[in-house]
Amino acid sequence: MSKVKITLPDGTVKDVDQGTTPLDIALSIGAGLARQTVAARLDDCQVDATTPIQQDSSLQLITLNTPEGLEIYRHSSAHLMAHAVKELFGNDVQVTIGPAIEDGFYYDFFCETHTFSPDDFELIEKKMAELASADLPIVREVMKRDDAIALFRGMGEDYKVELIQDLEVEEVSLYRQGSFVDLCRGPHIPSTKMLKAFKLTSVAGAYWRGSEDNAMLQRLYATAFPDKKELKKYLARLEEARKRDHRKLGRELDLFSFSDEAGAGLVIWHPKGAMLRTLLENFEREEHLKRGYELVVGPQILRTELWQKSGHFDNYRENMYFTEVDGQSYGVKPMNCLAHMLIYKSKRRSYRDLPQRYFELGMVHRHEKSGVLHGLLRVRGFTQDDAHILCTPEQLDGEIKGVLKFIQDVMGVFGFEYELELSTRPDKSIGSEEDWGRATAALQSALDDTGLPYDINEGDGAFYGPKIDIKIKDALDRKWQCATIQCDFTLPERFDLTYIGSDGEKHRPVMLHRVILGAIERFVGVLIEHYAGNFPLWIAPVQAKVLNVTDNQAAYAQQVCDQLRQQGVRVQADLRNEKLGFKIREAQMEKVPYMLVIGDKEMDAGTLSPRHRSGETLDPVNPAEFAAFVKEECRQYR
RNA sequence: GCCGUUGUAGCUCAGCUGGUAGAGCAGCUCACUCGUAAUGAGCAGGUCGUCCGUUCGAUUCGGAUCAACGGCUCCA
Known part of the structure; x- marks a missing residue:
């Protein structure tokens, strides 16, 4: 041999x-x-x-202990699940596709006779365990394309037939385990016996091939780990994440609510939530002013003709709210750029005036489809920390880098990790191919110069230009787009924006649309989960609660509270006739950073005894010292 | 928008096959004057998401609608 x-x-x-x-x-x-x-x-x-x-x-x-190995293991787990479902439901279900995903895998089935529900999970898991312990070898088989089509057609697996028909190859590979066979590129684990820890997690609808024009399939989500211990750990982490859900904490901490009567996707900010977002807004204004932006304010509604001119009417109408008064139609703004362009256009601009950087905490309304609303993370009325930078083509690169640096600084303050994506021209868009090319190149070269890794998202740009998206993660590792930088040569053209160059001729400025936090609403939602409601002192809506031990100190405690408030501390007094332990428990559940205990000792000494929400008790200090401490902590964004 | 699930007091939930509803916590009242995560007793609180239908009778069955939840598609 x-x-x-x-x-x-x-x-x-x-x-x-x-x-x-x-x-x-x-x-x-x-x-x-x-x-x-x-x-x-x-x-x-x-x-x-x-x-x-x-x-x-x-x-x-x-x-198995590598990400690549785990992915293959999970892919094989998906086959095992499909195998189990076929064993249980036979020809009532057709298999489609089932890949590994972050934290698990799914498999999409077509089935008209049965609607999967969590009640089925145990049965399916049991069958999976049975098939796994049967130690079935998983065998690869290569087949001529036409033979494979005939095979799957014979089995009544129409979706598999469609998949193979779309493959431009001569041969395809199949994987068999016992009676189950699936079209698959592989690779797979050698035998089903390796699969030891899996659990179905949810069932959901999903379109065949991801298009809403196609049939709705039933998707079973599941996860798999090399052993039961790791699976258990993962499930515990999910449980932990659910506890930080911003919708739950938002109610418990009395930050915001939604009301059927007001309308879906419209946030109602309660005092503490409003304080939180106001603090973020104040932070933003300061940071923008430091970086040479100017604060502007535009109207909430603008005449429909203007939206026609900008292209929003043709490209974004179904997401807009309109109102008609005295025969004049107005569109409620879904974006802030129009007013900013009108400001630019309000007088003649010289190259010496550029860049113009207009910043607005602009409230916009978008009619998002009903099924996409999600707490604060996807709403219909929200506030963008929006800016439009109008600059010369030569300034573009520097401006983009300036924004990238700005984003980096701000995310650093909150301790967020983020991912970058470059999104290119979508099908539905305006502007010339040449402009799109220049805009995309400008973004890409700025990104390359930063040296940060980024993905390219083909066809995912805005209708007026390509963009860099920054995605941060929530407690459940779902990614949310927050910051974005969009490069736009088109709207300046449509609005005939110009500046006079050093040559005395008219030139066209470039416009950057950009947000840093993205939407205040969404950012607050992600922040709540990020901190699990334990906001750092500088953005805690209530920084301290004054707690008296008995009625005897009520007057002094009130006086301390007033004094701290005068010195800029966001403080509340809890002077109820309750036991101290009870009041501490309540303040603790409100996640207030500091509880300021006042008993006879403190009253006599003119002090207060701070207790941090971590449980740590600090030495007594006088009110002025405590106020100074809070001020210094906030200055350092702690 | 699509698929699935859910909708009972402020919150978390119970209420078998149709005979108009309960618990805990929160709230209010009273007593207790108390030192770092729950003092005790009493009281009050719901047109059972909304509309229509079946029925002698609907929180319970059917339909529609609204909203929420898990996803898909879409997006800050």
Whole structure:
């Protein structure tokens, strides 16, 4: 039998019989390694661990403890779930696709006779466990395209047939385990026995191939881990995340509410929530002024003709609210740019005036589809920390970098990690190909210069220009777009914005649309989850609560409270005739940073005894000292 | 907008197959004057999301509608 040379990642070369599999090699190194091996990289291509090696190659075993290995494991888990569902529901269900995703996997089924519900989960999990313990080998099979089509057509799997028909290849690969067969590129784990810890988590509707024109499928979400302990840990983390849900905390902390009577997606800010957002807004105004922006304010409604001129009417109408009075139609603004352009246009501009940076905390309204509303994270009326920068083409690069730096500074204050994405021209858009090219190149080169990693999101730009999106994560690791920078050559054209250059000629400025927090509403929602409601002192709506031990100190406690308030501390007094333990418990549940205890000792000494919400009690201080301490903490955004 | 689920007191929830509703917490009143996460007793609180239908009778069954929730599509 002929031999082949296998080069391992550490440089070791093994001489083995032709037809040896990666799994054999793993086994030759150790049984533990073999148990961990889910697949392999052969000359840098993913293959099954059971693939016979035919020629000299480099080999890297893919083990379960790597992200790549876990993904393959979960993909195999998806097959196992589909297998179980087919066993249980037979030809009533058709299989479609089932990939691994972050934290788990899903599988989409078409089924008209049964609607999956959580009541089915246990049954499916039981069947999965049964199939897993049956130790079914998972076998790859390569088939001519037409043969595969015939096979799946014979099984009544119309969706699989459609998938294969759209593949422009001669051969396709299938994976079999027991009676179950699925079209799949692979690779997969060697046997079902490896699958030990999985759990169905939810069921939801999903469109076939992600298009709302297609059939609605039933998607079963599930997760899988190498062992039960890790699965349990993951489920506990989910539970923990649910506790921080901003909708739950928003009510418990009395920050905001929604009202059926007012309308869906319209936030009603209670005093503490309004204080929180006001503090953010004040922070924003200061930071913008520091960076050479000017504060402006535009009207809430503008004549419909203006929206026609801007292109919003043609491209964004279905998301807008309109109102008609005295035969004149107005559009409620979904964006703030129009007024800003009117400000620019209100007089002749010289190149010496540029860049013009207009900042507005602008309230906009967008008629979002009913099914997308989600607490504060997706609403119909929201406040953007919006700015439009009008500059010369030469200034563009510097301005984009300035905004990227601004974003970095602000996210640093809150301790957010974020991801960057560059979104390019969508199908529905205005402007010339050339302008889109210049705008996209400008964003890309600024991004490249920062050295930060970013993804490209083809066709996901705004209708008037490409954009850089910044996404931050909520407690459940869902990503939310907050900051965005959009480069626009088109609206300046439509509004005939000009400046006089050094050559005395008219030139066209470029406009950057950008937000930093994105929407105050959304940002507050993400912040609540980020801090689990334990806001740092500088944005805590109530920074301290004065608690007296008995009625005897009520007058002094009130006096302390007044004094602290005079010195800028956001303080409340709880002078009720209740036990101290009870009042502390309440303040604790309100997540107030400091409880200021006042008993006879403090009253006699003219002090107060702070207790931090962490449980730490501090030495008594006088009110002026405490106010100074709060002021210094806030100055450092703590 | 689409698929699925849900909608009972301020909050969290109970209420079998149709005979107009309960608990805990919160609230109010009273007593207790108390030192770092719940003092005790009493009282009050709901046209059972809304509308229509079936029925002698609907919180319970059917339909519509609104909203919320989990996703999809879309988006700050």
